[in-house]
Amino acid sequence: MKHELVLVVDFGGQYNQLIARRVRENNVYCEIIPYTTDIEKIKSMNPKGIIFTGGPNSAYLEDSPKIAKEIFEIGVPILGICYGIQVMSHILGGNVRKGTNAEKEYGKTEITYKESAIFEGISTNIVWMSHTDLIDKLPEGFKSIAHTKDCPVAAMENTEKKLYGVQFHPEVEHCQDGDKVLRNFLYNVCGVSGDWTTDSFIADKIKELKEIIGDKKVLCALSGGVDSSVAAVLVHKAIGDNLTCVFVDHGLLRKNEGNDVERIFRDKFDMNLIRVNCEDRFLGKLKGVTEPEAKRKIIG
Numbered sequence: 001m002k003h004e005l006v007l008v009v010d011f012g013g014q015y016n017q018l019i020a021r022r023v024r025e026n027n028v029y030c031e032i033i034p035y036t037t038d039i040e041k042i043k044s045m046n047p048k049g050i051i052f053t054g055g056p057n058s059a060y061l062e063d064s065p066k067i068a069k070e071i072f073e074i075g076v077p078i079l080g081i082c083y084g085i086q087v088m089s090h091i092l093g094g095n096v097r098k099g100t101n102a103e104k105e106y107g108k109t110e111i112t113y114k115e116s117a118i119f120e121g122i123s124t125n126i127v128w129m130s131h132t133d134l135i136d137k138l139p140e141g142f143k144s145i146a147h148t149k150d151c152p153v154a155a156m157e158n159t160e161k162k163l164y165g166v167q168f169h170p171e172v173e174h175c176q177d178g179d180k181v182l183r184n185f186l187y188n189v190c191g192v193s194g195d196w197t198t199d200s201f202i203a204d205k206i207k208e209l210k211e212i213i214g215d216k217k218v219l220c221a222l223s224g225g226v227d228s229s230v231a232a233v234l235v236h237k238a239i240g241d242n243l244t245c246v247f248v249d250h251g252l253l254r255k256n257e258g259n260d261v262e263r264i265f266r267d268k269f270d271m272n273l274i275r276v277n278c279e280d281r282f283l284g285k286l287k288g289v290t291e292p293e294a295k296r297k298i299i300g
Contacts, residue, residue: 003029003196006186007047011035011065011083013054019081019171022182023051027194029201039070049077049190052084054169058098058133059083059090066091077162077189079118079182082131085156085165092139092163098132103150105129108174111154116145117188118157118164124176127154127168134167162189202234209238220245222273224253224261236271244272250299251279 006023010016010032023030033042042050050071057064069091072078080088086096109129113119135153138144142163146155155166164185170178186192213235220232222245236243245265249258258275265271285298 003200004048004192005045006030006049006051006190006192007042007045008032008051008053009035009037009067009084011053011055011087012057013081013083015081015169015171016053019051019053019182022171022179023186024196024198025179026183026186026192027196028186028192029196035065035067039068039074042071043074047076048192049079049186051185052078052080052088052165054082054084054130055087057083059086059096060133072161072163077185078164079185079189080163080165081171082167082169085153085167086131086133086135088163088165089135089139089142089153089156092142094135094139094142095137096133096135099134099150103134104132105148105150106131109148109168111146111148111168113155114145116155116157116164117159118155118166118181118184119145120180120184120188122177122180126176127166127170127178128172128175129168131167164189202237205234206238209235213239213242215242218243222247222261222265224257229265232265232271233269236269241272244274246274246276248276248278250282251277252282252299 006028008016008020008023008030016032020030020032055065066087072092078088090096106129108126111125111127113122134151138153138156141158141160142156144153145157148154151167154168157164166181169175170181172178218235218239220228220235220243222228222232224247232245247261262273262275266273282299286295289295289298
């Protein structure tokens with residue numbers, strides 16, 4: 001089953017994964033893509049909505065991350081967050097400038113909202129800010145829908161083109177009713193139905209793996225970390241004993257962690273697991289090395 005999709009365009013912000021998680025918590029399938037992704041590819045993915053992340057750059061600088069202006073013409077609702085609202089404003093003809101020390105905002109900040117589809121049902125007035133730049137001239141067709149004492153455009157909208165932006169971070173827990181902002185964008189603006197859950201993702205992925213692998217054998221490098229562990233469990237649910245996991249114990253894990261990995265995947269998940277004890281080899285290569293980057297390369 002193909003689910004509704006929302007894309008998170010990553011401009012280098014630290015909260016890109018958190019934004020995607022918040023979208024998924026609202027029963028909407030979400031993928032993160034880099035800002036350099038080709039517009040035609042984005043069109044082909046047929047998203048119901050797009051979210052621009054924050055980022056550490058200034059939108060008005062020549063070498064800052066940008067996205068093609070055509071993305072605003074494909075008819076898909078877009079929400080810009082922090083740097084996302086600034087890059088939207090800059091590309092569409094607004095003005096973004098460096099704030100004075102008095103205009104910079106960080107942490108919990110009082111905000112005044114105006115009526116908007118993305119602010120429906122919000123009764124609080126505390127958001128989480130983290131910005132040194134600000135918008136002092138709106139792009140054509142936009143209006144300000146929120147402000148703070150020092151930020152005249154804390155949020156903006158162009159309802160005709162379904163373009164929205166917020167200067168604050170609705171994805172973080174410190175932002176009161178931030179979850180409602182994201183949910184309102186998804187349901188009120190993008191018109192999603194909420195057809196995705198983690199359970200449905202697991203079922204779909206297992207079915208897909210069965211079709212791809214068939215009766216072939218699979219070898220999985222298992223570290224015991226999140227990524228390889230999830231991959232191993234999903235493949236095992238799909239093909240059972242046709243999966244063999246190889247766990248290389250390099251002697252650099254936490255106390256008893258190697259034994260825990262072996263016990264969990266052999267006993268709990270009943271997987272074919274080969275444990276390779278390489279502690280002497282790894283520690284021998286690391287002997288006398290003190291520089292962290294050199295250690296990392298040796299281990300890799």
